[in-house]
Amino acid sequence: MFRSRDVPERSRLEVKRVPDEKPRPFLQIGRTGLRLGPKNSSRRIAELQKQFRAHDHVILPEFIAADLLPLIQRQLRRLRFTSSVYLFSPLHDTADAAPSRISEFVGHGPISDGLAFLLNDPNLLAILQRLSRSPKLASFHGRLYKMAAKTGNRFDWHTDDHSGRRLAISINLSPRRFMGGELQIEQSGGQGVIEVRNANPGDAIVFRGERPHRVLPVKGKNKKLALAGWFYAAQPRARKPATSRSAIR
Numbered sequence: 001m002f003r004s005r006d007v008p009e010r011s012r013l014e015v016k017r018v019p020d021e022k023p024r025p026f027l028q029i030g031r032t033g034l035r036l037g038p039k040n041s042s043r044r045i046a047e048l049q050k051q052f053r054a055h056d057h058v059i060l061p062e063f064i065a066a067d068l069l070p071l072i073q074r075q076l077r078r079l080r081f082t083s084s085v086y087l088f089s090p091l092h093d094t095a096d097a098a099p100s101r102i103s104e105f106v107g108h109g110p111i112s113d114g115l116a117f118l119l120n121d122p123n124l125l126a127i128l129q130r131l132s133r134s135p136k137l138a139s140f141h142g143r144l145y146k147m148a149a150k151t152g153n154r155f156d157w158h159t160d161d162h163s164g165r166r167l168a169i170s171i172n173l174s175p176r177r178f179m180g181g182e183l184q185i186e187q188s189g190g191q192g193v194i195e196v197r198n199a200n201p202g203d204a205i206v207f208r209g210e211r212p213h214r215v216l217p218v219k220g221k222n223k224k225l226a227l228a229g230w231f232y233a234a235q236p237r238a239r240k241p242a243t244s245r246s247a248i249r
């Protein structure tokens with residue numbers, strides 16, 4: 001559980017923006033399954049481990065490879081979205097005293113099951129476990145969400161350190177580049193807030209969900225479509241429904 005003494009006043013923390021870069025893809029899911037960069041894997045994993053330890057996240061460029069992404073995006077067009085609102089207990093600091101609010105449109109369709117299958121690949125779980133130096137990662141569960149400027153949804157500050165969640169991921173599946181929707185993560189030791197964008201469709205951010213984090217609203221006309229979820233210590237049990245849910249389309 002999140003403890004008040006860990007939390008400096010968030011509004012006073014400096015925000016460091018991680019510049020958009022285009023490093024070579026290393027770990028990818030493509031039409032033929034999981035792909036790991038052919039050369040120097042151990043060196044790349046060591047670099048990623050270092051980055052993860054220092055910054056509480058790593059970016060995996062083109063995590064969904066170019067030969068698979070358009071097929072997924074085609075399926076995403078057929079998704080039915082429902083709106084959900086989750087309320088989290090306040091993170092105990094003076095800047096965020098109100099309950100945190102996660103307001104999202106969640107997509108349901110066969111593609112959700114397909115992506116869940118791909119992200120439960122035991123080899124992927126083992127690599128991410130190594131990269132993040134997590135204890136055993138046994139399964140993945142996530143959901144597809146969309147954010148648009150006109151609906152104004154955002155994820156307020158919250159933590160994901162419950163229900164056996166050990167590691168978080170957010171994969172950008174948007175058909176077009178969007179503005180806003182950045183992920184901010186409060187770093188440990190009062191080091192400030194780091195702001196990350198997985199700007200290119202297919203890119204993923206793997207991050208320490210136990211650190212307080214939030215997603216800023218999307219701006220402009222293009223929406224954000226993402227698969228966000230968690231790697232768990234065990235096979236997840238049946239989940240509770242959201243606190244409010246209504247079909248919108």
Ligand SMILES: O=C(O)CCC(=O)C(=O)O
Nearest residue numbers: 155170183215226228229
């Ligand atoms: O999609 C993201 O960037 C983060 C999502 C998130 O914070 C969550 O699902 O709890």
